[in-house]
Amino acid sequence: MSRSNILFILTGSVAAYKACEAISQLVQRGHRVRTVATPAALRFTGAATLEGLTGTPVLTDLFAPGAALEHINLTRWADAVIVCPATANTINRFAAGLADDLPGALFLAHDRAKPWLVAPAMNPAMWAHPATQASVEKLRGWGVRLLPVGEGRTACGETGEGRLAEPADIVAAVEAVLARPVRRLRVLVTSGGTTEPIDGVRVLANTSTGRTGAGLATYLTERGHDVVLLRARAAVAATGCHEETFFTFTELDAALTRLLGSGHFDAVIHAAAVGDFGIEAVLVGDRAGPPGAAKLESGFAPVALRLRPNPKLVDTLRARSRNPELRVVAFKLTNGADTAVARTAVENLFARSGADWVVHNDLAERGGGEDFPATIHQPEGGPGARCATRRELAAQLEQRLTAARQTFQPPTHSLHAALS
Numbered sequence: 108m109s110r111s112n113i114l115f116i117l118t119g120s121v122a123a124y125k126a127c128e129a130i131s132q133l134v135q136r137g138h139r140v141r142t143v144a145t146p147a148a149l150r151f152t153g154a155a156t157l158e159g160l161t162g163t164p165v166l167t168d169l170f171a172p173g174a175a176l177e178h179i180n181l182t183r184w185a186d187a188v189i190v191c192p193a194t195a196n197t198i199n200r201f202a203a204g205l206a207d208d209l210p211g212a213l214f215l216a217h218d219r220a221k222p223w224l225v226a227p228a229m230n231p232a233m234w235a236h237p238a239t240q241a242s243v244e245k246l247r248g249w250g251v252r253l254l255p256v257g258e259g260r261t262a263c264g265e266t267g268e269g270r271l272a273e274p275a276d277i278v279a280a281v282e283a284v285l286a287r288p289v290r291r292l293r294v295l296v297t298s299g300g301t302t303e304p305i306d307g308v309r310v311l312a313n314t315s316t317g318r319t320g321a322g323l324a325t326y327l328t329e330r331g332h333d334v335v336l337l338r339a340r341a342a343v344a345a346t347g348c349h350e351e352t353f354f355t356f357t358e359l360d361a362a363l364t365r366l367l368g369s370g371h372f373d374a375v376i377h378a379a380a381v382g383d384f385g386i387e388a389v390l391v392g393d394r395a396g397p398p399g400a401a402k403l404e405s406g407f408a409p410v411a412l413r414l415r416p417n418p419k420l421v422d423t424l425r426a427r428s429r430n431p432e433l434r435v436v437a438f439k440l441t442n443g444a445d446t447a448v449a450r451t452a453v454e455n456l457f458a459r460s461g462a463d464w465v466v467h468n469d470l471a472e473r474g475g476g477e478d479f480p481a482t483i484h485q486p487e488g489g490p491g492a493r494c495a496t497r498r499e500l501a502a503q504l505e506q507r508l509t510a511a512r513q514t515f516q517p518p519t520h521s522l523h524a525a526l527s
C-alpha cells in the first residue's frame with residue numbers, strides 16, 4: 108500500500124515493548140511514523156529507542172520550546188493516529204475531553220474525518236471497571252476505533268481481558284483504516300416549516316424555527332463535511348455551509364427533486380416541518396376561490412379555508428435520488444405521546460418512508476436553549492439511542508452516517524449544476 112503518515116502515541120504501560128515492534132514494522136513497510144510519548148510511557152521505553160526506530164524525535168511536552176503548535180500541526184500531518192498502548196488513564200482522560208497534556212490536546216484538535224485508533228492495554232480489573240467501559244463506549248460513539256483487547260495472562264500476573272493486541276494485528280488495523288478512502292460526507296439537511304399563502308399577505312404556517320436543522324448543518328460543516336442546508340426563508344441560518352431557501356411546500360418539493368436528482372449526496376437529514384395541508388380554496392361567504400395574490404378585505408364574513416392533504420415528501424426522498432445508496436434520516440414529532448403511541452408512530456414512518464433512521468422527539472419533553480431530548484431509532488427496532496442536545500444528536504448522526512459510508516460506493520456526481 109502507499110506510504111502514509113502515522114502518528115503513534117504511546118502511554119505508560121509495560122506493553123510499550125510491543126508498540127515498538129509495531130512501529131518498527133510500520134516503518135519497514137514504508138510508512139512515515141512520528142511518535143508522542145507521555146512521561147509515563149518514557150518510564151517503559153526510551154526516547155532513544157523511538158527516535159532510532161522512526162528517525163524523528165519523540166514529543167512529550169505540550170509546551171516544549173519550538174513545538175508549541177505541534178498539537179495542531181501533527182494532527183494535520185497525520186493520515187491516521189493510533190494510541191498504543193493506551194492506558195486506562197489516557198482513555199478516561201480522552202472521554203472527559205481533557206487537554207492539559209499532549210495526547211489530550213491532540214485528541215481534541217484532530218480532524219475527525221481521519222481515523223483515530225486506540226489499542227488498550229491494562230490489567231483486567233482496570234479494563235472491566237465501569238469507568239473504563241463507559242469511556243470506551245463514549246469514544247466509540249465519537250467515531251474512535253477501538254482495537255480488541257487480548258485475553259490471557261497480563262504483565263501484572265493476573266489473567267483476563269486487557270492485553271494489548273499483537274504487533275501484527277496493530278499494523279493490520281492501521282493499514283486497514285488507511286486503505287479506506289478518507290472522504291467527507293455529503294449531506295443535504297432540510298429545516299424550517301413550509302408556508303402556504305392564503306392571500307397576498309396572510310399565510311398558513313407552522314411554528315418550526317429551523318434551529319435543529321441549522322444546528323445539525325453547522326456541526327457537520329465544522330467537522331469538515333460538505334453540507335447543503337435547504338431551509339425555510341424565515342428559519343434560523345447555519346454557519347459555513349451552502350444554503351438554499353424555500354417558502355411553500357411546492358418550492359421545497361421542487362428543490363428536493365433538483366438537489367437529490369444531482370446524485371451528489373450520501374445522506375439527507377430531513378428535519379423540515381412540512382405542512383400536512385395545502386390550501387385548495389378560500390371561501391368568502393358562499394364564494395370559493397383559489398388562494399391568491401390579492402388581499403382579502405377585512406370585514407368580510409365568514410372566511411373559511413378548504414385544505415387538501417400534502418403528499419409526504421419523506422416517503423419519496425430515496426426515489427428522487429440519483430445515488431441509490433442515499434441514507435435517509437427522518438424525523439417524527441409527537442406531543443405528549445406515551446411510549447406505545449410513539450413507538451407505533453415511529454414504526455409507521457419506517458414502513459412508509461424506508462428511512463435508515465428516525466429521530467423521535469416529543470414537544471412535551473422540550474426544554475429551552477440547546478436542549479433537544481430525542482431518540483434515534485433504527486428499522487430493526489430496539490430501545491434507540493437517547494440524545495439530550497442538538498450537538499449530541501449531530502454527533503450521533505455523524506457517527507452513524509460515517510459508519511454507513513464505509514459500506515457503500517461514494518457518489519461521483521457533481522452538485523454544481525443542481526445548485527440554484
Ligand SMILES: Cc1cc2nc3c(=O)[nH]c(=O)nc-3n(C[C@H](O)[C@H](O)[C@H](O)COP(=O)(O)O)c2cc1C
Nearest residue numbers: 118119120121145147148194195196197228229230
Ligand atoms: C509497572 C507498571 C505498569 C503499568 N502498566 C499499566 C498498563 O498496562 N495499563 C494501564 O492502564 N496503566 C498501567 N500502569 C499505570 C500507568 O502507568 C499510570 O496510570 C500512568 O499515570 C499513566 O499515564 P499516561 O496515561 O499519561 O501514560 C502501570 C504502572 C506501572 C508502575
